[in-house]
Amino acid sequence: MTERREKLLEELSEIKRKLCIPVMPTLEIGIIRTDCNGNILEERTEPGHSWVRNAWNVRVGLHGQAGSWHSGTYEAGQLNVRDYWYDTVYGFTTQSVVRDGDGTGGYAAVLGKGCTNDDADGDFGIFVGTGTTAWAANQNRLAALIGHGTGSGQLSYGAMAQPSRAYNSTLKLWRSTFSRTFTNSSGATITIRETGLVCGGHLFQVHIGYRSHLFARDFLDIPCVVDAAETATIEYRVILDYSEID
Amino acid sequence: MNEISSELGLDPQYPLMVGLEVHEPSGRLIMERHEVGHSWTRNAWNMLLAFFGDAGASGASFGAGHLTARDITGTISSDTGYCCEPDYNGDVDRGAFCNPSTNADYGIVVGTGSTAFSVNQYALAAICGHGTGSGQLNYAAMAQSTRSYASSTWTCRHSRTMANNSGAPIVVSEIGLYWQGFLFTNVNRVYMMARDVLETPVTVAAGGIILTVNYDVSLDFGAID
Numbered sequence: 001m002t003e004r005r006e007k008l009l010e011e012l013s014e015i016k017r018k019l020c021i022p023v024m025p026t027l028e029i030g031i032i033r034t035d036c037n038g039n040i041l042e043e044r045t046e047p048g049h050s051w052v053r054n055a056w057n058v059r060v061g062l063h064g065q066a067g068s069w070h071s072g073t074y075e076a077g078q079l080n081v082r083d084y085w086y087d088t089v090y091g092f093t094t095q096s097v098v099r100d101g102d103g104t105g106g107y108a109a110v111l112g113k114g115c116t117n118d119d120a121d122g123d124f125g126i127f128v129g130t131g132t133t134a135w136a137a138n139q140n141r142l143a144a145l146i147g148h149g150t151g152s153g154q155l156s157y158g159a160m161a162q163p164s165r166a167y168n169s170t171l172k173l174w175r176s177t178f179s180r181t182f183t184n185s186s187g188a189t190i191t192i193r194e195t196g197l198v199c200g201g202h203l204f205q206v207h208i209g210y211r212s213h214l215f216a217r218d219f220l221d222i223p224c225v226v227d228a229a230e231t232a233t234i235e236y237r238v239i240l241d242y243s244e245i246d
Numbered sequence: 247m248n249e250i251s252s253e254l255g256l257d258p259q260y261p262l263m264v265g266l267e268v269h270e271p272s273g274r275l276i277m278e279r280h281e282v283g284h285s286w287t288r289n290a291w292n293m294l295l296a297f298f299g300d301a302g303a304s305g306a307s308f309g310a311g312h313l314t315a316r317d318i319t320g321t322i323s324s325d326t327g328y329c330c331e332p333d334y335n336g337d338v339d340r341g342a343f344c345n346p347s348t349n350a351d352y353g354i355v356v357g358t359g360s361t362a363f364s365v366n367q368y369a370l371a372a373i374c375g376h377g378t379g380s381g382q383l384n385y386a387a388m389a390q391s392t393r394s395y396a397s398s399t400w401t402c403r404h405s406r407t408m409a410n411n412s413g414a415p416i417v418v419s420e421i422g423l424y425w426q427g428f429l430f431t432n433v434n435r436v437y438m439m440a441r442d443v444l445e446t447p448v449t450v451a452a453g454g455i456i457l458t459v460n461y462d463v464s465l466d467f468g469a470i471d
Contacts, residue, residue, distance in 0.1 A: 024294075024298075025294070025295065025298050025299065053470065055298070056465070056467060056470060059298075059465060060393070060400045060402060060465050061336075062293075062294075062297055062332075063290075063294075063402070063439075063463050063465075064391055064393060064400070064401075064402025064404075064463045064465075065332070065338055065342045065343045065344055065390075065391050065402070065404070066338070066391055066393045066400075066402045067338040067390065067393075069393055069395075076398070076467065076470075076471035077395045077471070079393060079395070079400065093338075094337065094338055094339070094390075095336050095337065095338060096332070096336045096337075096338050096342070097332075097336055098331060098332065098335050098336035099297060099300070099329075099330070099331065100331060100335070107328070107331060107428045107432040108296075108328040108329050108330055108331035108427075108428035108429065108430075108431070108432060109327060109328055109432070110300050110301075110302045110327055110328065110329050111327070113300070114297075114300040114329070115300055116300045137470035137471075162300075162302060162326075162327070163299060163300050163301060163302075165299075165301050165302070165304040165313055166304075167304070167311045167313070169310075169311055172310070174295055174299075174301075174313060176295060176299025176300065176301035178299075178300065202335065202336055205336075207335040207336070215298075238295065238298055238299035238301075240291065240294060240295045240299075242291060242310070245288065245291065245310075245365040246310035246311070
């Protein structure tokens with residue numbers, strides 16, 4: 001960390017402490033690779049960089065109870081979302097945000113909604129890809145998604161469990177950890193170069209079905225090479241600093 | 247602060263501004279001023295993590311190290327299998343912060359308490375009830391929040407008016423933002439997300455004098471726009 005960056009961080013922290021302001025959570029990515037017997041071959045952490053416009057807009061919707069406001073484009077000055085699968089830009093002026101992902105009119109249940117996909121499929125949750133395109137705020141997809149399956153170039157996406165929560169009483173940080181396994185049964189090596197956190201929900205949308213939306217995308221500093229029969233576990237750790245209030 | 251956040255590439259702050267206006271029943275403006283809100287409570291912090299982290303509750307108390315919520319009656323919500331969902335499936339004109347009814351159940355509320363702000367507070371110190379009795383105000387229905395974008399910042403305004411038909415002046419010294427929905431439970435409850443003790447209390451005279459409270463919630467997109 002440069003001296004200037006360190007100084008700025010201290011200044012920013014002090015200002016936020018004085019104003020008692022909660023910030024957007026920071027992100028961290030955990031990468032764990034195991035062989036077919038569960039032995040750990042690689043384990044490391046990278047900083048996440050990486051909320052995209054969908055997540056920023058959703059945050060406005062959450063605390064502002066704001067309906068969408070846009071003219072059909074996904075860019076600065078537009079309060080909407082861009083869908084992952086259909087690539088469509090949309091948003092209703094009458095709807096803010098609900099993280100219900102299964103269309104049952106949910107009551108805040110964690111599993112099966114938001115970014116926690118408890119099915120072994122690639123509908124939403126943590127995604128991985130092979131793309132190398134640099135991160136940009138207006139992205140709504142991974143550059144080259146690795147599909148769910150056992151075919152060539154595919155990984156078997158595991159069902160996600162409820163995120164674990166932990167509080168670091170020294171640093172006063174809360175951390176909620178999304179985790180997903182990706183097993184390589186394709187018979188050949190696959191290299192993960194990008195990861196994504198995809199929310200299934202009703203974002204600026206009426207309550208009919210649900211759509212998937214990229215919330216965060218990270219181009220890994222070091223690719224994760226998953227040989228045949230190996231499993232990669234990707235974690236997205238959502239961290240909120242409570243030091244201003246705890 | 248925005249400049250520092252931008253240079254660091256960090257997500258920006260999430261400030262509140264409070265706007266206060268007093269009008270005669272005829273609409274003539276008597277008083278207008280703005281204050282910086284100070285004022286998100288622990289409930290709001292925990293809601294943010296619940297929403298973006300799909301975080302269910304952790305712990306059973308309400309305070310540092312406990313990921314729970316405390317509703318305005320003091321009940322602590324602490325179900326590990328539930329995180330955050332606004333009431334009415336995200337409709338902008340009801341549930342969450344927007345109360346479309348003429349009551350003080352949720353939305354913007356005001357009170358006469360002067361207890362200093364503390365992050366663990368879960369209700370106003372002394373809320374003014376809805377009505378025409380002593381110490382009461384007639385709360386109007388709230389409309390959908392307005393939103394605007396300027397200088398890379400989105401601002402949403404929650405607004406509510408309340409009239410004093412009680413027959414005596416009422417001194418408003420605190421305001422709150424009550425949210426209705428599901429937070430760490432599958433039971434629909436009301437939580438105080440913000441509270442501000444006014445730097446200078448506002449006297450709302452009798453005779454139908456109207457107080458308007460605006461809460462402006464802003465998010466600076468400067469890091470990405």
